[in-house]
Amino acid sequence: MQKSKTETLIQKYLSHQLNEQELEELKLWIEEDASHREIFVKLLSLHHVNNQLNLLHQFDKEASWKSIQHRCNRSHTIHRRIAIYSSAAAIAILIGITSILYFNGQKPVPAIAQNEQPQQSPLPKNTETPKATWVQANHSVVPLYENQREINGSHINNGEIIFPQESDSPHKPKLATELLQNKIIVPKGSEYAIVLADGTKVKMNADSHIDFPVQFGDTREVTLEGEAMFEVTHDEARPFIIKTHDHAIYVLGTTFNISAYPDEELSVTLIEGKLKVNAPSGEYYLLPGEHYSSAQSKVSKVDTEFYISWTEGAMEFDAMPFPLLIARLSRCYNVDIQIASKELETMKFTGVIFRNKPLDFALDIIHRVSDVKFEKKGETILVKKQ
16 A cells, blocks of 8 residues: 555545545554554544543643653654643543544444433542542551541551551561551552551552551561552562562562452563562562563563553553553442443454543543443443444
8 A cells, every 4th residue: 555545545534534445445454464453443533532621621641742752852763652742631531452443423422321410520639538548557446647646656648558667666576567557558549658667669650559567577578469669678688578479579779560450460570770570480580670470470571651550640542452451440449330342352452541530521532532431320330343
């Protein structure tokens, strides 16, 4: 296919003027080479940005363009991620990779069928609503709020709890740490941060919990289920160990992300430093920019932003299976979303959703740019093929 012909087909696609034969030609060109798909996705994402400006009350075009230039210059290639930022708002775009969807010029319709739409909001900001729960060593349960006064020597502020630091009492006698275990539980629809006794920072994602001692001994060991970003304080004499699923991650001092939700693969992404993963299949050593996957039992080089973007208020996807996308939305917004059409289970998506936008906004974006629809049934949202 000649370049001029390709340009004509893309232009007609964007203006909704393709006939069936031309649409098939465009599909063949896109599937012919991975670079073709990347070019098409980039152009399509920019086109949808222009079409969806009416969804935003404020849009700083200059800041948005600078952001595009920054992200492109950083890699000097066309990223498969579709994300455009602005100082006032951000646009979420999801593109189905398994199929090329042709949109007619119909007027927008509600993302969720029926009049009964769920009233969702961004991450809880009401200080009267607990963002996490602290199960203390004596089994007492303490709700944790956005801002709170000191509790048992621990300071709480801006969604973060700082436990008494070892550096403040260097000569304090060691405790029987195996008998004095804390647990922080973060529910669906929330996030929370903690600073452990050794100064290690942990940012926890929704539907996650971590077990850790009141005070560390000769080793520093915690147990995680869910997802968390760690910034481990360096201490060569005491390795930091995270146990999750049937794995153990050994750290000296580094920054990394772990995702270990039940019924999902365990993944470890290293940002800086070094670490070792002990898995049933063997030992794996990670360098910065590398990612371990339990499903593939291997280490690979990745774009780490796909794995840590949630810590900055976004969820980025790169060819993510549709069921995993739905699971993340359910955790993020604390709502039950179920796939009702089996054919959707094989779809994959690339894109980004921003956590400061309500669920309706995210679902509306998915509905507009993909071949799915949402229906409310009681307290459940069903996802069906359009």
